Amino acid sequence: MSEPVFVREPETSVFLRELDRPYPLIQRAEGVWLYDPAGNAYLDAVGGGAMVTSVGHAVPELVEAAREQAARVSFLYNQQFTTSPQEDLARELLALAPDGFTRVHFVTGGAEANETAVRLARSYHVERGAPQRWQVVSPAQAYHGPTVATLSLTGRPGLHHHYTPYLTPHLHIPPSTWRFDPTGEAALEALDRALEEAGPGTVSAFFCEPVSAAALPGYSPPERFWQGLAERRDEHGFLICLDEVVTGMGRTGTWFAAEQLPFVPDVITTAKGLGAGYAPIGAVLCRDEVYQAFAEGSRAFELGHTWDGAPLPCAVGLAVIRYLRDHALVERVRDEAPRLLASLQAALADSELVAQVRGRGFLLGIDYADPRDGRSFLPPELGVARRIDVEALARGLVVYSTQPTRDGYTGDQTLIAPAFTSTDEELSLVVERMAETVTAVGREVLSRLASPAATGT
């Protein structure tokens, strides 16, 4: 590699998220490869950095679909007009959604989709004459977006930090990870306590990711939890909203991850893979029972955003679905995933740093632990997540690691979410480079831990 090209704080007009982080300057991309101006090639194992480009970069069919629609009609406000891309995409999405889903409301992205889902669930109950239902219960260790309302859907002090005065006091339950609650029973008990604390008939919705992404990479609650959740929905009458912002559109080997769960949710949100990096678009899908509350009630669900259902993003959504179908990519994810997971597990088997490699489809997670007991969170001051990403980048690999340790539910982790179009060779290269990265960081960590002064523990 040549010297990588970074943009640093003094030389940009962008208000960077982290002022001390050097940002690799990406100039061009093709397939799963990102190129900087010096010609360095990075293997993109996390969909453009955020699990978005699920069919790779610079796909001519998608660029052309966007151009063609934009030339015809790019933007119109869907409070006044509709277009065939919006209508067609709604129909296509419903055809792919679980049975019983009958209506779609388009938005611009994941946070907006989740905000809309909260409003939709609340409005559903109000329409049905249960205005006391407003509260949401959700797993604490999750991510649903950076708006205040979506931050309120998590229970993470590290994420909330000083925005606490704005947050809605929703109720949260701990995750059922291997560390704390492998059976899911503890989470169900916590759910029962939350329902009781909220008070009878006051809960509007349970909100969760079927498979987590950034918050708990590749984690999914155990089967027993899902069954118990469905039982409680029947008993208490709240809705279940699934945040499929990441998992929708094939990421876990089915069109929606909901298909793999032992119950049907009431509301599904999706976003990233729907535009696949060629247009910002999200969608909220609901079951007919939810829709009927409006159809038989006020017949209005007003409030929307400027770009909701605009023809350009909807045409891109249609082209993405067509591309996924034409290339049988959801099937490819389903068929290829077990081998990918197994090869990542095998490659990391000897690393003392790795406690678990998990995931579904092309949404994989690595959970690290303190090698001294194979269980505790790594000391956060070691900055393992950060080091993994830096080491990976030095090896020409882009992954996404996080360290939500101070939230108390999990430690350092890495998310890997390759494009569905990655070739076998490219997938092997992801695994190989990741294994080298973890080995290098593992070595460093072991030596730091051997000299206790370095960690302060």
Add this chain to the structure above:
Amino acid sequence: MTVHSKVLAPELNRRYPVVVRAEGVWIEDSAGRRYLDAMSGGSLAASLGHGRRDLVEAARRQAERLSYVHNERLTNPAQERLARELVAVAPEGFARVRFVTGGAEANELALRLARSYHVERGEPQRWQVISPAQAYHGPTLQTLALTGRPGLQRPFDPYLPSHLHIPPSTQRFDPSGEAALAALDDALAEAGAENVAAFFCEPVSAAALPAYSPPPRFWEGLAERREEHGFLVCFDEIVTGMGRTGSWFAADETPLLPDIVATAKGLGAGYAAIGAVLCRQHVYDAVAEGSRRLTLGHTWDGAPLSCAVGVAVLDALRSEGLVEHVRERGARLREELEEALAGIEIVREVRGRGFLLGVEYADPRDGESFLPPELGVARRIDDAALESDLVTLSTQPTHDGYAGDQSLFAPPFTSSDRELAEMVSRFAVAVHRVAGEVEDELAAASAPIEAGEPR
């Protein structure tokens, strides 16, 4: 909505024309009907008109090269360039830009930035926001909380933090702005001035109070209070940014320089969903000299595709002199609109600047009270306009207590003189027709309802 639509539409009883193409200020539906777009795409985004080959081409070129990377950990030349160019057209002293995908996101970020500014400077007790009640800042729960409109907030009140609001200084209630300043003082006292993070407002309103802007005395008084109490002033320029009012930002024409500006619609001009938050150096310094972090963002923040479109939009605005054009032509457009609506009894006021004009209606029996909401005047104006193949956007926030029926009139900057004349004349025909019907209906009705508190 078409019969078999699967879209969860905003209004289930409304018929939505199916649009098949659009060019310039013309929108064509599947039946071959052509509408004149006096609303820039319906929601003020398409400020450069439809079907612009240069913008479509800019998007294509960028998408072929690099459509998407996430700016949380990667950057791209288009983001870097648009940030530089936006800072260059922003009011003096603005130093940094953070991109988002739209207006609501921009306002949410502006609020988080204002809050962070105070926390970074060691004033963690500052969180409260004061804002005009009759406003619109977006449909997310936090942005709904920035307004004081029960009609908009219901039934989501349980989710909303309790911010404080002041009434608008409209002609009806407070033409001097003194009442709003008194209300601001009350709000500061109620919150405790040391707990206030920001004053949040639109410099010129759009949907909530079409083209209304507070009087100069209000701005001066606001600046004095900022000086005294140390809160920030955030401008929501989602609509007004990028030339809409005849200057790059409406802040250029306001007698106070805000600390933070949020903008969106005109930046992508209907060719990309993009918004931005800009801040002055001292706001940035609080973070730069503090934690050096302002994390949390959305998937599409600063994506190369959206930013490249933003760059092309700025190019078009500059090379075609459109901001200057809007300024000059806007003054005449307002006169033409006033003239065309003169003598219509339900028309109380035509206001606005640049290509952001508003028409306010009143009960013709006293020329002052709100029209009875059950007459549905706003809806009827839009329906009548649409029958004349004209797209307008009217609102009826009467239940909020601060304004009655109103229309927005906001054509694309690229509209020709002939097209503008045609828009004005079709609009006048629509208002005339509805006014005639309404006067007949009112002749048989009871006394006018007085403007007042929310109900």
